[in-house]
Amino acid sequence: MTRTPAARISAFVVSYNRAAILGTCLRALWFADEVIVVDKSSTDGADIIAARYADRLERVPWTPTVEETRALALELCRFDWVLFLDDDECLSPEAVRFIHQEVRAPRADIYSLPLRHYILGVHDERAYYWPERHIRLFRRGAVTFGATVHAGIRTHSTNVMDVPDDNGLCIHHLSHPDVAGWIERTNRYTSRADRARVDTRDDELIGFAHRRIDHWMERTRDPDGTGYPAAAALLRALYDIADRLKIWEEERGLDGLAAFQALCAKLDNAHATLRAESGPPARNRLAWLGGMLPRYRRTPEHRLRRV
Numbered sequence: 001m002t003r004t005p006a007a008r009i010s011a012f013v014v015s016y017n018r019a020a021i022l023g024t025c026l027r028a029l030w031f032a033d034e035v036i037v038v039d040k041s042s043t044d045g046a047d048i049i050a051a052r053y054a055d056r057l058e059r060v061p062w063t064p065t066v067e068e069t070r071a072l073a074l075e076l077c078r079f080d081w082v083l084f085l086d087d088d089e090c091l092s093p094e095a096v097r098f099i100h101q102e103v104r105a106p107r108a109d110i111y112s113l114p115l116r117h118y119i120l121g122v123h124d125e126r127a128y129y130w131p132e133r134h135i136r137l138f139r140r141g142a143v144t145f146g147a148t149v150h151a152g153i154r155t156h157s158t159n160v161m162d163v164p165d166d167n168g169l170c171i172h173h174l175s176h177p178d179v180a181g182w183i184e185r186t187n188r189y190t191s192r193a194d195r196a197r198v199d200t201r202d203d204e205l206i207g208f209a210h211r212r213i214d215h216w217m218e219r220t221r222d223p224d225g226t227g228y229p230a231a232a233a234l235l236r237a238l239y240d241i242a243d244r245l246k247i248w249e250e251e252r253g254l255d256g257l258a259a260f261q262a263l264c265a266k267l268d269n270a271h272a273t274l275r276a277e278s279g280p281p282a283r284n285r286l287a288w289l290g291g292m293l294p295r296y297r298r299t300p301e302h303r304l305r306r307v
Contacts, residue, residue: 007103008033010077011084014069016040016062018087019049021174026053028091031100032083038073046087064188067152070145083137085171089115094169099137108161111137114170119232121177126221127229128236131165149195182235190243198243205248212240 011032015022016039026049029035037050041062051057056076063069066086074082081103085091091099095113102111112133116123124130135143135153142157163169176182189195202208216236222229 007081008079009081009083009099009103010034010036010079012036012038012070012073012077012082013050013054013085013087014038014040014066014073015042015046015050015087017042017044017046019044019046021090022046022049022087023053025085025087025090026050028096029053029083029085031096033079034077036073036076038069038076040069065147065149065192067145067149068147070152071147074145077140080140081137082140082143085136086173088174089136090172090174092168092170092172094167095171098163098169102137106139108159109139109142109157110135110155110160111163112160113137113163114165115173116170117173117175119176119182119235120179120228122228123172124228124232126227127232128216128219129232133162134171135160136171147194149189149192151196176235179235183238186239186242190239190246195243197247198240200244200247205244208244209237209241212237212244 009032011029011034013022013025013029013036015037018025019042026035026037034055035053036056036058037047037054038058038060039047039050040060047057047059058072058076060069060072070084073084083099099111113136114131114133115129117127117129117132119127119129135155139157142155142159144154144156146152146154176185198212202211213234216233217225217230220229220233222233224230
């Protein structure tokens with residue numbers, strides 16, 4: 001596989017605690033002219049794996065989402081074409097062949113590649129998420145990055161190709177191994193103020209929840225609603241419902257922590273008043289009575305004996 005100098009590729013990956021799969025992600029980038037990893041202070045040895053395969057490794061402080069780090073990674077890229085992956089994404093061999101051939105005679109400035117999502121460790125083409133494409137390859141200047149969660153990719157060209165999902169051409173996205181991981185990431189992402197949010201025109205919360213379940217089930221091929229595709233649809237609806245509830249919370253100015261602190265202050269004042277009215281604290285009276293009570297010690301047989 002040879003390539004002209006004009007078609008050089010920079011590839012970057014933002015990584016955090018993906019030691020189990022990061023090596024596969026980076027090994028699949030063997031064809032790139034440079035591989036850059038920005039590691040967000042991994043604690044599981046992912047940075048050691050990155051150092052083995054990357055041409056450049058930058059370590060930065062941890063942040064909750066990938067979006068705010070992509071702009072930094074892009075600044076480090078030197079070449080005309082930029083390929084980027086998350087640390088839970090791995091190119092298929094067919095995708096490598098396509099990218100290699102395409103940049104030699106490009107038909108677009110931006111390429112949106114098919115993602116095969118693996119949720120709960122499973123990819124099922126009957127689920128709502130197939131087929132889905134994400135921008136992952138672009139000519140320098142055609143894409144920039146912002147910090148908005150799930151809306152941080154900004155395009156500056158209309159010449160975009162949606163790459164077909166033919167003959168295994170895809171990015172394998174090993175995203176959520178279990179329900180607990182989905183819930184953790186849902187909470188982390190929906191807690192970010194700068195995020196793509198659900199439509200809030202419908203203020204009726206229960207109806208919203210039902211409609212989001214219906215929305216994702218309509219995109220799912222699981223007529224009985226008892227299999228994996230239905231479970232994946234419910235997880236996706238759960239994300240929307242959590243997002244909507246946090247918006248509802250913000251709209252009403254609810255601050256549970258402040259409310260707890262105010263209640264604690266009120267209780268402290270009430271108990272201080274009661275204590276002043278009631279005389280010495282009960283524990284002091286018990287200490288005085290303690291001199292009149294029999295004493296006990298624990299024997300080796302773990303029985304209490306009077307002394």
